[in-house]
Amino acid sequence: MGKLAENRYPSVAFTLVLFATLMVLLCMNIAISRVEKSNQQTLSFLTGLADVKGDILFLDAALTDRAVRFVLTRDSYYDKKFRDGARQLDDVLNNLRKSEISLIRRSAISIAESNRKMVEFEERAIALAKKGRQVEAYKILQSEQYRIFKSEYSVGANGLATFIESEIKTTIDESSKKGNWRTLVVTFVMLALVAVWAWFLSIFDVWKRRIEGLNQELDKRVEERTKELDEERQLRLMNAKLAAVGELAANIAHEVNNPLQIISLRAQQVLDIAEETADGGLKSLGDSLVKTTKRLGKITNGLRSLSRDGTSESITNVAVEKFLVDIIEVFEPRFVSQEIHFEKVNRAGEKTVYLRPTQISQVLMNLINNAIDAVARVKSKEIILGADIVPGGVEFFVLDNGSGVSSENESRIMEPFFTTKPFGEGTGLGLSISKDLVDNHRGKITYARKNDMTEFRVFLPQNFKSKGYRLHAEV
Incomplete structure (x- = not known):
């Protein structure tokens, strides 16, 4: 009016x-x-x-x-x-x-x-x-x-x-x-x-x-609000899909874990028999079975982590080395099957950092998944996961020798629903959700090209818990 x-x-x-x-x-x-x-x-x-x-x-x-x-x-x-x-x-x-x-x-x-x-x-x-x-x-x-x-x-x-x-x-x-x-x-x-x-x-x-300006401003607001509503609708739809995937992952982990426990018990029995009979070949077979069941157990635990949203998870003081190893064990079979040369570079040593393990695991796993997709068409594939001690906290980083992101798209890679992947292969939500999770830790996620390699860095403040920060609502 x-x-x-x-x-x-x-x-x-x-x-x-x-x-x-x-x-x-x-x-x-x-x-x-x-x-x-x-x-x-x-x-x-x-x-x-x-x-x-x-x-x-x-x-x-x-x-x-x-x-x-x-x-x-x-x-x-x-x-x-x-x-x-x-x-x-x-x-x-x-x-x-x-x-x-x-x-x-x-x-x-x-x-x-x-x-x-x-x-x-x-x-x-x-x-x-x-x-x-x-x-x-x-x-x-x-x-x-x-x-x-x-x-x-x-x-x-x-x-x-x-x-x-x-x-x-x-x-x-x-x-x-x-x-x-x-x-x-x-x-x-x-x-x-x-x-x-x-x-x-x-x-x-x-x-x-003035009227033209008001009309333009109104059109802009309507357009922005329409875009926000559309993004919210797509985000709700994607959250529903992710929830379904998480539930499926939890069911798979549960179904696999039951027979896995039986296999683990049988493997331990094989080791006991090998010790009693002093049979070296049998002992080697038992050790292999135990290692395999432990690896499968870690994979199922990773699937369980994927099924949780981390909203109610408490902030924990986590050792950087163990945190990296747990993530690598989830991806190790893919690295082997896709002939990817993987390297872990932990310059943080035995340093610990306060974080929500499930949320930051999701962030690093998303970055590694993107790196695997980026090197898919590269002849000599290479991915590096590591951590550095920096002033005020710890930085996790993921590097790959893929094609990287074009300069005109660098400013948009954190936007919701923006993706450079072919239609049907990406949702455009991975980096956006990762950014929100890192922001909730009062941290920062950055992108850069370094020595012909794509590098993502995730900074987490060391004093995140000691200063009593409260997390925002989760995505």
Whole structure:
């Protein structure tokens, strides 16, 4: 569940960052749209005012022209056009007087007042023309006072136009400045978003590597545990097989030992008869029978030792020489039958060492069995069993002139179920069990190549018992 939760964290964070980014961009877009809309409305309004300025000047000129034409021609068409133009100009000025900009309102009022005065003069001229007094009417339109009103009107209209043009320029400049600021703000926000994204991606990468590391660690633990369970299963199976072999060995030893005792008694009787009759040939035969039965007895005792696991065996102070001789007697028939030159080298002399005889016998017997297998294809077979006195204890050693172990396999020979023997000829448990047994004695088992020979050494501490060491659980 923890891994699943951690797997969700990057997705949630990614969703939140993406949502926040979209919201920021949306808000910026709305704000920019509103500013642009406001600027566009202001600019459209001012542009419309610029058009109104043209209308004001055009309508003023049109009214004067129509009034003059009516005075000269007395054509009612121009009178009607004059009335229409006057109403149109009034509408334009009335709209300007409603403007929210005070300066435009004041300008519109001033222009309207000048227009009112001009229209009064123009209407008087039209009225006189209708009565046939065209000369007087024309003089009104050419009077100094009329020109003053018209000049005031033009000044007001031009002032309004100048103000409108100034406002348009100001609005465009402000819009440009706002656009620049907007560009800076957008750039800053985008850089900030890029920084946030970069930070998020770095955090996401850290999360990803952490999750991958956890997954790899979990896979490794599962693999190791699976391997341990498999090794335990195979070890239990092999222990069951070894127990069956031990039980079979015990049964064989028991079945052989009974007739062997009878043969031993008969051999002793032969010796007694030989002594009574002073028969040398019979005595030689009796001695041979006694030696043979003793050898068979030692072999059966070895089988009994093999059938015991040594768990409950007490730690004993054993003489090194006798310990080596007992092991050699078990293997002597095999050495003879397989034409192996065997040599015992005891440099420990009469030294004694504390150990569990059954367990260490199993260790040395396993090493000798491996040595016999190693020299099987060698023409001149040679095996050496011996012991040395070393600082702190005694070292037993087994040497053979077999092919040895390759350098790439040296580090693995003590691993459970590792074997270099062909399929079906080895379990890969011998050295592993031997190592555990030696470790339980606080000792050490080592491998080396020495003068083209394979050498295994088993170190046992001399003070193993005196320091009160307790053995681990047995294999």
